Amino acid sequence: AASAATVNKNFSRLNQESTEFLSWLQQKAGLEISSTLAVGNSVLGRSLFAIDIIKAGDCILRVPYGVQISPENIDPEIKMLVNDDLSNVAKLAAVLLAEQKIGQSSEWATYVNSLPQPGELNSTVFWSGDELEMIRQSHVYQETICHQANIENEYLKIRRVIELFPQRFSGVTLDDFMHAYALVASRAWGTSKGLSLIPFADFLNHDGLSDSVLLGDEDKEISEVIADRDYAVGEEVFIRYGKYSNATLMLDFGFALPHNIFDQVQIWMAVSEQDPLWEEKVELLHNHSMATSMTEKGGIKYHGTSFTIKEVRSARGTGKGLPQALRAIARVFSMTCHQELIDLATEAAQNDGRLARRPLRNKNREIEAHRILLSKFTNMVREHDASIELLRKVNTHSIRKQMARDLLTGELRVLKSASAWLMNYSTLSSSKDDQS
Numbered sequence: 397a398a399s400a401a402t403v404n405k406n407f408s409r410l411n412q413e414s415t416e417f418l419s420w421l422q423q424k425a426g427l428e429i430s431s432t433l434a435v436g437n438s439v440l441g442r443s444l445f446a447i448d449i450i451k452a453g454d455c456i457l458r459v460p461y462g463v464q465i466s467p468e469n470i471d472p473e474i475k476m477l478v479n480d481d482l483s484n485v486a487k488l489a490a491v492l493l494a495e496q497k498i499g500q501s502s503e504w505a506t507y508v509n510s511l512p513q514p515g516e517l518n519s520t521v522f523w524s525g526d527e528l529e530m531i532r533q534s535h536v537y538q539e540t541i542c543h544q545a546n547i548e549n550e551y552l553k554i555r556r557v558i559e560l561f562p563q564r565f566s567g568v569t570l571d572d573f574m575h576a577y578a579l580v581a582s583r584a585w586g587t588s589k590g591l592s593l594i595p596f597a598d599f600l601n602h603d604g605l606s607d608s609v610l611l612g613d614e615d616k617e618i619s620e621v622i623a624d625r626d627y628a629v630g631e632e633v634f635i636r637y638g639k640y641s642n643a644t645l646m647l648d649f650g651f652a653l654p655h656n657i658f659d660q661v662q663i664w665m666a667v668s669e670q671d672p673l674w675e676e677k678v679e680l681l682h683n684h685s686m687a688t689s690m691t692e693k694g695g696i697k698y699h700g701t702s703f704t705i706k707e708v709r710s711a712r713g714t715g716k717g718l719p720q721a722l723r724a725i726a727r728v729f730s731m732t733c734h735q736e737l738i739d740l741a742t743e744a745a746q747n748d749g750r751l752a753r754r755p756l757r758n759k760n761r762e763i764e765a766h767r768i769l770l771s772k773f774t775n776m777v778r779e780h781d782a783s784i785e786l787l788r789k790v791n792t793h794s795i796r797k798q799m800a801r802d803l804l805t806g807e808l809r810v811l812k813s814a815s816a817w818l819m820n821y822s823t824l825s826s827s828k829d830d831q832s
């Protein structure tokens with residue numbers, strides 16, 4: 397194999413600054429972090445590239461805990477701050493802000509200066525109202541609004557403490573906090589210390605199909621990555637951050653994948669107070685550990701619960717199909733008389749106690765329950781189709797528009813797979829009925 401130094405020299409994507417970064421970190425750690433990787437740039441921003449042949453099973457980097465930033469290795473004065481009632485992300489964001497304020501005299505300056513600047517992050521929490529409109533059909537829209545409110549709340553909690561240390565945090569605004577928060581959310585790992593920023597490892601980009609993940613060795617006090625496959629010199633090396641849907645990737649990491657096998661959709665199933673049996677249905681669900689919550693729309697109250705749907709791999713009934721609990725709730729909601737609800741409760745008591753988990757004896761009612769679901773999915777498919785169509789006309793930041801398209805297209809794939817499964821189930825059930 398070519399020596400790392402030779403490849404380094406010839407490797408056009410590497411720049412002096414990036415090479416210096418690894419030298420700085422190795423010096424700080426007092427040991428070699430990686431002999432096979434170097435920092436470069438790809439379309440995904442900073443990235444790690446193989447500068448030597450890598451074989452599956454090779455350890456490609458090791459970062460000792462001592463050169464990771466966690467709420468533990470800050471000075472005791474600021475530790476007071478992180479003891480407050482804050483999330484781990486907010487705690488580490490506060491540590492990062494303190495280091496940013498120290499500037500060049502921070503022992504982490506080389507790392508802190510290398511992090512993306514405000515304006516370079518694309519988490520949906522930074523999207524304008526118009527940009528968020530692009531994803532209104534997705535649950536991410538509402539989640540983003542809740543997330544923005546949570547971050548603001550955490551900032552308000554931190555502000556009280558910031559005011560105690562004006563020399564450390566003078567001039568820190570909500571925007572600064574949101575930037576630090578998004579940096580942590582998109583590049584810190586959960587560790588035994590809560591959450592840690594792991595320099596160099598955090599230049600690795602995400603591939604949902606990779607089997608490499610960042611591992612922690614508590615005895616040796618290092619984080620390491622083992623290659624899941626061979627890499628040729630010059631190839632970008634990826635890991636998997638987690639089995640994340642595009643919704644999570646967009647909210648926490650500020651990107652989406654064009655085809656994400658972990659995509660999922662949130663579906664809200666509710667009964668309205670206009671249903672004469674709504675109180676009985678809600679009570680029956682509660683009695684069987686199926687909690688509901690209440691919302692109001694157009695002056696009408698709804699009681700319901702949300703479900704996460706993943707892609708249904710086969711419409712023909714092999715594989716997992718739809719979540720059993722979702723089908724159970726549809727069965728309950730399809731009931732039209734008091735006696736049917738009593739029968740459901742009796743059947744549950746005579747079996748494993750779980751409500752409406754078996755196909756209803758009344759075939760027509762079973763089909764009706766699944767048609768309720770099908771019509772819900774069909775509406776969502778229609779709405780997603782319309783939103784994707786509208787995107788063509790949107791004239792905005794192209795990365796965010798592409799993210800919106802990837803999100804909605806992935807959700808549409810999931811919704812269509814669920815619809816196909818339901819269509820198949822309803823057809824099968826009615827043909828069985830015809831035969832009987």
Ligand SMILES: C[S@@+](CC[C@H](N)C(=O)[O-])C[C@H]1O[C@@H](n2cnc3c(N)ncnc32)[C@H](O)[C@@H]1O
Pocket residue numbers: 440441442443512582583598599600601602603649650651652
């Ligand atoms: C842990 S950092 C990885 C290094 C990053 N590229 C950088 O420039 O510092 C995570 C960020 O990298 C980017 N990223 C990682 N994987 C990506 C992917 N598959 N597609 C698009 N962006 C990705 C996103 O901006 C994400 O928030």
